[in-house]
Amino acid sequence: MTAPLLYALAGALLCGLGLFGLLCLSHLLRKLLAFNVMGSGVFLVMVGLPQHQGGPDPVPQALVLTGIVVAIAATALAVVLIRRYYHLSGLTTLDAEPTSREGGQE
Amino acid sequence: MTEWLLDGLLVIALVITAVAALLSRDLFRAVVVFIAFGLLMTVAWVRLQAPDIALAEAAIGAGLTGVLLLDAVSHLGSKRPGKRTQEGGEQ
Amino acid sequence: MIQALRISAIAIACLMFVAGLAASIWAIAGNPLPESLPQLLSENMSRSGVEHPVTAVLLNFRSYDTLLEIGVLVIAGIAGISMAKTTSLEDPELRTSDSLLYALQRWFVPLMLVLAGYLLWAGADRPGGAFQAGAVLAATGVLMRLGGIPMEFIRPGLLLRLGLALGFTVFLLVALASAIGGDAFLAYPPAMAKTLIVVIESVLTLSIAMVLLALFVSAPVNDAEDPEEGGSS
Amino acid sequence: MTLWLMAGLLFTPLAWAVLTLLTDFSRGRLVSWAGILVQVLVSLGLWLAVARDGGFYYGLGGWDAPLGIELRVDGLAVTFVLLTAVVAGACGLHAGAYIDPDKPWHRYFWPLFWFLWSGLNAVWLGGDLFNLYVGLELISLSAVGLVALGGQAGALRASLRYLLAALLGSLAYLLGVALIYGQFGTLSIAGVATWLSDHPVPSGSGMALALMIAGLALKTALFPLHRWLPPAHGIAKSPVSALLSALVVKASFYIAARLWLELGQPIGSLAAAQLIGLLGSAAVVWGSWLACRQQRLKQVVAYSSVAQIGYLFLLFPLTFSVSETVSLQAQQGMTLQVISHALAKAAMFLAAGNLILSVGSNRVDALAGVSRFLPFSLFSFGLAGVSLMSLPPSGGFAAKWLLLQASLGSGQWWWVLVLLAGGLLSAAYIFRIYRASFLESSGTDQFFHPSRSLEVIPLILAMLALGLGLASDQVLTVMALPFEGEGAP
Numbered sequence: 001m002t003a004p005l006l007y008a009l010a011g012a013l014l015c016g017l018g019l020f021g022l023l024c025l026s027h028l029l030r031k032l033l034a035f036n037v038m039g040s041g042v043f044l045v046m047v048g049l050p051q052h053q054g055g056p057d058p059v060p061q062a063l064v065l066t067g068i069v070v071a072i073a074a075t076a077l078a079v080v081l082i083r084r085y086y087h088l089s090g091l092t093t094l095d096a097e098p099t100s101r102e103g104g105q106e
Numbered sequence: 107m108t109e110w111l112l113d114g115l116l117v118i119a120l121v122i123t124a125v126a127a128l129l130s131r132d133l134f135r136a137v138v139v140f141i142a143f144g145l146l147m148t149v150a151w152v153r154l155q156a157p158d159i160a161l162a163e164a165a166i167g168a169g170l171t172g173v174l175l176l177d178a179v180s181h182l183g184s185k186r187p188g189k190r191t192q193e194g195g196e197q
Numbered sequence: 198m199i200q201a202l203r204i205s206a207i208a209i210a211c212l213m214f215v216a217g218l219a220a221s222i223w224a225i226a227g228n229p230l231p232e233s234l235p236q237l238l239s240e241n242m243s244r245s246g247v248e249h250p251v252t253a254v255l256l257n258f259r260s261y262d263t264l265l266e267i268g269v270l271v272i273a274g275i276a277g278i279s280m281a282k283t284t285s286l287e288d289p290e291l292r293t294s295d296s297l298l299y300a301l302q303r304w305f306v307p308l309m310l311v312l313a314g315y316l317l318w319a320g321a322d323r324p325g326g327a328f329q330a331g332a333v334l335a336a337t338g339v340l341m342r343l344g345g346i347p348m349e350f351i352r353p354g355l356l357l358r359l360g361l362a363l364g365f366t367v368f369l370l371v372a373l374a375s376a377i378g379g380d381a382f383l384a385y386p387p388a389m390a391k392t393l394i395v396v397i398e399s400v401l402t403l404s405i406a407m408v409l410l411a412l413f414v415s416a417p418v419n420d421a422e423d424p425e426e427g428g429s430s
Numbered sequence: 431m432t433l434w435l436m437a438g439l440l441f442t443p444l445a446w447a448v449l450t451l452l453t454d455f456s457r458g459r460l461v462s463w464a465g466i467l468v469q470v471l472v473s474l475g476l477w478l479a480v481a482r483d484g485g486f487y488y489g490l491g492g493w494d495a496p497l498g499i500e501l502r503v504d505g506l507a508v509t510f511v512l513l514t515a516v517v518a519g520a521c522g523l524h525a526g527a528y529i530d531p532d533k534p535w536h537r538y539f540w541p542l543f544w545f546l547w548s549g550l551n552a553v554w555l556g557g558d559l560f561n562l563y564v565g566l567e568l569i570s571l572s573a574v575g576l577v578a579l580g581g582q583a584g585a586l587r588a589s590l591r592y593l594l595a596a597l598l599g600s601l602a603y604l605l606g607v608a609l610i611y612g613q614f615g616t617l618s619i620a621g622v623a624t625w626l627s628d629h630p631v632p633s634g635s636g637m638a639l640a641l642m643i644a645g646l647a648l649k650t651a652l653f654p655l656h657r658w659l660p661p662a663h664g665i666a667k668s669p670v671s672a673l674l675s676a677l678v679v680k681a682s683f684y685i686a687a688r689l690w691l692e693l694g695q696p697i698g699s700l701a702a703a704q705l706i707g708l709l710g711s712a713a714v715v716w717g718s719w720l721a722c723r724q725q726r727l728k729q730v731v732a733y734s735s736v737a738q739i740g741y742l743f744l745l746f747p748l749t750f751s752v753s754e755t756v757s758l759q760a761q762q763g764m765t766l767q768v769i770s771h772a773l774a775k776a777a778m779f780l781a782a783g784n785l786i787l788s789v790g791s792n793r794v795d796a797l798a799g800v801s802r803f804l805p806f807s808l809f810s811f812g813l814a815g816v817s818l819m820s821l822p823p824s825g826g827f828a829a830k831w832l833l834l835q836a837s838l839g840s841g842q843w844w845w846v847l848v849l850l851a852g853g854l855l856s857a858a859y860i861f862r863i864y865r866a867s868f869l870e871s872s873g874t875d876q877f878f879h880p881s882r883s884l885e886v887i888p889l890i891l892a893m894l895a896l897g898l899g900l901a902s903d904q905v906l907t908v909m910a911l912p913f914e915g916e917g918a919p
Contacts, residue, residue, distance in 0.1 A: 003113045005226050007154055008612075009219050010117040014124055015605060016215030021128040022598055023207050028590065029133060029178060033140050035597055036171060037124045040147055042605045045222065047154055049612030052226045056155040057235045058250035060611060063560050064159050065255060066266045067604065069328055069405070070567050072166050073273035074597055076412035077571060079178045080277045081578060081590050086182050088583040094591055157324035158251045161316065165332035173339050174413060217637060218605075224634035225613045231625055232615035237497055261490040261499045265552060265564045268444065269571055272545050275451065276575030279538035355452065362448045369444055376437035384492030 004051040011044025026093040028082045032075060039071045113153060120146050133183070137175045144168030246390025248322035255326070256394045260383050264372065267365050267401065274361050274408035302340055309337040317402050321391070327398040331405025338410040357411060364404025368397050432479050436488055436503070438472040439511065443548035450540035455531040458540040463526065465544070466519040473508075473515035480508045481908045487557070487620075495557075495618040502557035502620070505909045506765065510554040510684065513769055517676045517776045517891070518547050524780050524887045525669035528787075539579060546572040546673065553681040559607045559617045562685055563600065566649070570596035573678050577666045588661035595648060595658040599682070602645030609638035623692040631696050639697045642689055643706070649682035652706075652743055653713030656736045660720075663732040668783020671728060675735045676776040680768050683742050687764065690746055703750035710743030711848040718855030722862060726792045727782050730859055731775070734818060737852060738771045741833065744845055748836045756839040762906050763832030769905065770825025770895050774817035777891035781811040784880045784888070785867075794862070798869040806885045808867055813892035815860035820853050825898025 018038020025031055043064045050057045086092055123143040130136040144167040151160035238250060238258070245253035255263050313333040320326030371393055372383045380386070385393050446465035450458040480486075485504030487495070494500065522543060529536050549568030556562040574596065578589035607617070613635055614622050651659035659679070663671045690698065717737030724730045748760035784807040786792045789800060801808060817824035830849050837845040898905070 003109070004154060005222075006113055006117060007150060008222050008226070010120055012215055012218040012222055013121055015218060015601075016211045017121070017124050017128060018601075019214060019598075020208060020211040022594070023211075024204050025128065027133065029175060029182065030128065030136065031594060032175070033127055033136060035594070035601070036140070036167075037128065037143070038598075038601050040143075040167070042601055042608060043159075044150070045605060046608035046611065047151075047156055047159070049222060049225060049608060050230070050615065051154060052612075053230050054233060054235055054615075058238060058254050059234050059259075059617075060608075061156045061159055062251045062254035062259065063262075063611075064156070065162055065251065065328055066262055066560075066564065068159070068162050068166055069266055070269050070564065072171060072332075072409070073270045073412075074567070074571060074593070075171055076174060076409065077273040077276050077574070078590070078593055078597075079174050080280050080412060081574075081586055081593065083178055083181055084280050084581055085583060085586040085590060088581075088586065092182055094587060158326065158329070161324060161329040162332065165329055165336060169336050170332055170339070170409060170413075173336070173343075177413070221609060221634040221637035222612070225609060225632070228613060228632045228634070230613075230615045231629070232496060232621070234496055234615055241493075241497060257491060258493050258498050259491075259561075262561055262564050264444075265549075265561070265568055268447070268545055268548065269564065269567050271447075271451075272542065272568065272571045272575060275538050275541050276571065276578060279535045279575065279579060280581050358451050362451050365444075366448050369441065369448065373437065373441050373445075376433070376441070381433070381489055381492045382437050382440050383490050 002052050004048040006048075008045050008048030008052065011041040011046075011048060014038065014041030014044065017041070026095050028078075028085075028092055028094065032078050032082070035078075036071065036075060039067070043067055116146065116150055116153065120150065133179050134176070137172065137179055140175070141168050141172035144172065244387055244390075246385065246387070246394055247320075249320065249324070249326075251324070252320050252326050252394070252398075256397060257385065257390065260372075264365075264368055264383070267368060267404065270405060270408045271361055271365055274411050277412040278357065305340060306337055309333055309340070313337065313402070313406075317398060320398055321395065327401040328405060330398075330402045332409065334402060334406035335409035335413070338406060339413050342410070342414060357407070360407040361404065361411065363407075364397075364401040367400045371397060432476070432483075432486070435472055435476045435479060436501075438468070439476060439551060440548075442469050442472060443544045443551065447541045447544035447548065450544060451538075453537070453540075455529070455533075455537045455539065458537060459526040459531070462522055462540050462543070466515075466522050469547070470515045470519050473512045476503070477508045477512045477908070480505060488555075495621055496616045499558045499561050500618060500620075501555040503555060507554045509765065509905065509909050510680075510768070511551055513772055514547065514550050514554065514677055516894070517772050518543075518550070518673060520887050520891055521669045521673045521676075521776060521780070524672075524783075524884060525667075527881060527883050528669055528783065529667060533580070535579065535581070539576070542572045542575045542579070543673075546576065546678070550677055550681055553685060556685075557619055559610060559619060561617075563604050563607060566600055566603070566682060566685070569678055569681055570600065570649070573674055576670045576673070577662050579667070579670070585665050588665045591658045592662040595655075599645040599647075599649035602648065603642050603685075604645075606638045606640075606642030606645065609634065609641065613638065619688065619692050626693065626696045635697050636699070639689065639693055640702070643686050646682045646686040646689075647706075647709075647743075650679050650686065650739055650742075651736060653709050653716055653736065653740060656713065656717070656739075659736060660729055660732040663735060663779075664726065664728045668728075668779050668786070671732070671783075672776040672779035675732065675779060676772040679735065679739060680772060683739065684768075687742075687745055691749060691761070694746070694750060698750060700750060703747040706743050707747035707842075707845065710740040710746075711845065713737060713740030713743070714848055714852040715740075715855065718852060718859060721859040722855065725794060727786060727794050727797070727863070728779070728792055730794065730863065731778050731782055734778075734856065734859060735771075735775060737856065738767075738775070738818065741767050741830070741849075741852065744833055744837075744848070747842060748833070748840060748845070752836075752840040756836050759832050759839065760836040762909065763829050763836060765906070765909050766825055766829035766832065766898065766902055770817050770829055770898050773891050773895035773898065774814040774824075774826065777810055777814040777888040777895060778818070780884075780888040780891070781807045781814065784884055785811070787880050787884075788878050790878065794866050797863065797867040800867040803879075807880070807888065808864075810885070810888040810892045812860070812864065813889070813896055815856075815863075817892070817895040817898075819857045819860060820849075823899040824896045825902065826895070828899040828902040 018034045021034025047060050127136050127140040148160045148164045245257045247253050313330045316325040317330035375384045376382045488501040490499045549565050552565035574589050574593045648655040714737050717733050721730050721733035745764040749757045789796050817826040820826035820830040
């Protein structure tokens with residue numbers, strides 16, 4: 001057991017938490033928070049696991065930097081969509097199905 | 107030994123803030139806790155000898171995402187759903 | 198009742214997921230690593246043109262990733278401003294007359310600009326670089342925006358789109374030039390690697406800040422109705 | 431020469447994305463049509479070059495695999511690059527005539543379209559796990575942007591749902607990549623496969639493969655993770671729906687298939703392979719059944735996509751622990767299914783868009799009496815339907831024939847039942863549309879005729895899907911080309 005491994009395991013836990021949040025929470029902004037928590041967990045695994053044996057490894061660090069930028073891009077886009085969706089429909093969740101008739105969906 | 111204590115505490119704090127951010131009843135508080143989570147992540151990156159990610163996390167993860175979400179929360183909280191028809195009528 | 202049952206089922210599934218994941222991580226941590234990339238990396242560092250390994254990976258060894266990633270940012274920016282049908286940014290609700298914010302702004306904005314410049318300059322041989330500098334720059338913009346400074350250039354016009362495209366275009370042109378020069382796509386000539394990386398990083402900083410700022414500013418939306426095909430008719 | 435083609439292939443879509451970002455819709459249309467021409471020529475050139483000389487690795491930035499990113503340019507990849515050029519080109523031409531140029535935000539259609547195209551090319555050619563992740567995100571975000579374009583509440587709702595599903599899928603995939611890197615210390619698929627070929631399988635790598643495939647299955651809308659797809663594909667503008675159904679879902683499937691073919695044999699298990707096959711079968715039956723019950727035309731087509739995607743996942747059981755010939759048949763069947771479904775579904779969505787434009791409603795029962803006015807788009811719709819129903823001589827028939835042979839050859843006869851049931855059910859939902867359109871109705875006297883160019887494009891795509899069955903041998907020889915010359919173009 002080394003410190004990086006500890007962080008990798010914590011990352012696994014954060015992934016599970018984020019997954020739970022993404023599936024269970026209904027408010028869209030909360031889902032977004034859960035996505036970011038899960039993303040942080042994945043990044044921790046990505047950096048922690050290889051550094052357990054090899055010491056600091058610049059490659060996964062660079063990958064995580066890329067990943068963080070992709071995550072903020074996705075988050076910002078989602079926020080714009082959520083705000084506009086709220087503006088037009090007054091809803092903050094996707095649960096209620098006001099207009100669609102999906103005929104056959106349970 | 108102190109290092110282990112630090113890492114252990116940090117990990118526990120990370121998990122607690124994550125849980126709090128997801129389960130908090132008040133959305134505004136959830137986002138604030140999430141920003142704290144981002145700051146703790148910054149410390150975790152420093153502990154993992156990844157200063158680049160720590161900088162990026164502080165600026166992007168905690169800073170920008172936090173402001174973006176706070177702004178969204180206040181937006182979603184303030185306007186009434188019925189506003190759509192009013193504005194549609196004006197324009 | 199059904200809701201509670203569903204949540205507990207998901208919770209149990211997530212717990213099992215965490216347990217499985219942790220077991221795999223534990224197992225992988227015990228296995229020997231077959232290949233050591235950091236070693237290969239340090240052997241090739243001298244040919245990369247920069248001293249800082251993370252920057253070398255981002256902008257030389259795996260520059261294609263970075264190119265596409267900037268593409269992702271630009272997409273998010275485009276999709277964001279396509280939502281913003283507002284012609285006016287003078288949304289009175291956004292202006293805060295908060296004196297604390299004003300003070301923050303006066304002291305922080307210059308400080309943050311300096312910080313962004315430092316981060317960019319440091320990127321070549323120390324931690325720092327385009328992403329961090331861009332994020333700080335964007336944060337500066339957000340602060341100014343919250344303080345009610347109108348910032349005309351963020352209006353969805355040609356100037357904004359030029360700004361969005363700038364970093365990406367320069368990166369892409371460098372890539373093409375290297376392909377025309379006879380090497381592979383994105384292969385910098387070794388002698389010019391350092392200069393090219395610095396140039397790319399500088400324009401990327403501007404573009405990253407621009408995209409993030411545009412996404413922040415375009416989020417408040419005005420009303421626009423437009424019936425589309427496939428809608429709920 | 432090949433180097434130039436590669437540079438052109440990578441450069442053009444990205445450059446056109448920037449160019450069209452700076453123009454408005456009408457000028458962007460002209461620019462884009464020129465770009466489509468360039469891209470089709472470059473793709474065709476690369477396809478011919480690979481057909482002649484065999485595949486090669488292309489090290490980007492002049493760095494080889496473990497350190498840099500290598501593109502794997504082989505027969506299958508260039509076939510899909512060419513397919514993308516044909517289908518995306520057709521959708522681009524159609525969109526130019528179909529989308530209203532007066533709406534100011536439609537100018538953003540072209541940059542998103544080109545970014546989507548470049549993401550697709552990046553995925554077909556990708557040989558690096560993390561680069562594939564970035565390519566996937568490029569595709570997902572531009573696809574979400576395209577669905578949301580116009581910003582109506584329904585479209586936003588569908589696109590948000592799509593975005594969340596896509597992000598979750600990407601994260602699961604990335605987690606798998608993290609485990610792979612932790613285990614093998616490399617991100618190159620070929621590198622991992624080489625190492626596995628002469629070492630015992632390390633413990634813990636099963637989870638990595640499972641995570642990656644689960645994430646990709648979510649992005650491919652495999653049953654029961656399919657529920658985000660019909661709203662998104664149904665509500666987008668028709669050229670966008672065509673792009674999404676024909677190409678975007680194939681990208682994540684393609685990565686999953688690549689991973690399975692390279693790593694499935696050592697890491698995977700029989701149970702996992704059968705489970706994925708079972709889910710695919712469920713998708714075929716359930717998707718077709720729901721397609722029969724939809725009220726809206728484009729929803730029918732979207733659910734049909736869920737069903738047709740199901741067939742693709744039969745690849746997993748049919749290539750696991752079977753003889754070389756059976757595996758090859760299954761792979762060929764999968765390739766033909768991807769190509770024929772891409773062509774047929776693009777044709778179908780574009781034709782459906784024309785029909786909706788004509789009758790001014792997206793409901794199936796509003797089509798009553800259309801057959802008197804519009805034999806042309808209806809005809810394209812039916813031709814594409816022939817391929818989906820897998821009647822000879824269509825590409826769909828050739829694909830399912832190969833899958834059938836592979837099922838029988840490997841003794842897994844139960845998949846034959848799925849193939850038969852799927853064919854019958856797809857016939858049911860296509861004839862339902864036909865029945866609706868041949869009903870005599872007094873109500874449909876107002877009728878809008880779309881321009882000829884809108885009608886010709888789906889017809890051509892449908893003809894290609896139909897003719898694929900006749901030319902399948904040529905296509906398959908290129909796909910199965912041996913991989914020659916390491917890194918030397």
